[in-house]
Amino acid sequence: MCPIIPRSEQLIHSISWQSELSRSIKDVRSLLDYTGNTSTDEFDQGVLDFPLRVPLPYANRIEPGNPNDPLLRQVLPLVIENDHVPGYVSDPLGEANTNVKSGIIHKYQGRVLLILSGACAINCRYCFRRHFPYQDNQNSSAEWQTALDYIRQDNSITEVILSGGDPLVNNDKTLRQLTQSIADIRHVQRLRIHTRLPIVIPQRITNEMLEWLTETRLQPVVVVHTNHAAEIDDHVAEALLKIRQRGITLLNQSVLLKGVNDNLAVLKKLSERLFETGVLPYYLHLLDKTQGTAHFDISSQQAQRLVGSLSAQLPGYLVPKLVKEIAGEAAKTPLLPHR
Secondary structure, eight states: OOOOOOGGGGGGOOOOHHHHHHTOBOSHHHHHHHTTOOOOTTBOGGGTTSOOOBOHHHHTTSOTTOTTOHHHHHHOOBGGGGOOOTTOBSOTTOGGGTOOBTTEEEEETTEEEEEOOSOOSSOOTTOTTTTOOGGGGOOOHHHHHHHHHHHHTOTTOOEEEEESSOGGGSOHHHHHHHHHHHHTSTTOOEEEEEESHHHHOGGGOOHHHHHHHHSSSSEEEEEEEOOSGGGOOHHHHHHHHHHHHTTOEEEEEEEOOTTTTOSHHHHHHHHHHHHHTTOEEEEEEOOOOBTTOGGGOOOHHHHHHHHHHHHHHSOGGGSOEEEEOOTTOSSOEEOOOOO
8 A cells, every 4th residue: 555645745746546546544543643633532433334435635625623624524434323313224215126237226217327336435424325235236247248238128228327336446448348338239328427536536537537438429427426615626626627628518416414515605615616617516415314324414494495595696507406315216306495
């Protein structure tokens, strides 16, 4: 592993995204030391049945010495993750019922989701797939052919979504081969990528990655995941611009999180910062009620009031659609803003 470089030296170092991934912070003590925070009983290495992983480019945006920093709150394990709260379960979206083949989740008409990896560049504590059985969805080359055959045999599928984990932790050679195979299926029209990597390790947006994403007939869409404007520094803005310059549709989805972005000013600044960097706000999700995440939850009524206030201050194209995902429903459920 690469050694962790002190914060003061970060700006003079330029390394590959793979190296940034490998030297991510993986224990609570190191994260607290790196961000200038003191350990208390609130933080707990013992909750790490869901491992901690924080890449340094993201950690560098955390305000030093602030235990309530909204970026830190998204990644720091807390003792209360061990609390068993009624209604919070391991599979809140019922994905076990739609995991139709190894590596495939098919729950919505016309589109199918491929689980390319169980790994992420960053482990967000509110993740709705923190208990997902990734070990049962790791495909060999032959098994991916079976997954592609599933898509090939269903003419209703017009969009393939690459997800995970994070699909961009895979190498570009693998992703190019898979994309070309998907493009060979004539009824598929769009390739969508759900990723947090451009936000947490912007070096991942390389020329090679942009080439395989744009070299087929498929219409590419990249959906990044950003919850707070402080996540978008100049390096991230540059990476997002590279994506937009290739004519790729660029959207953002956020999760509404208590203590992170449950604030009108914060949501407004996020939408404006996204648009500055060529990204359209797409979805604002209510928290999926996953075991270990109850401390992030806010009520749907509070969320509706927030988005109602947001829509009064921003043009409609900058207001993300507030949605709730309900297991078994044919689509995400929109929640109307309240004023």
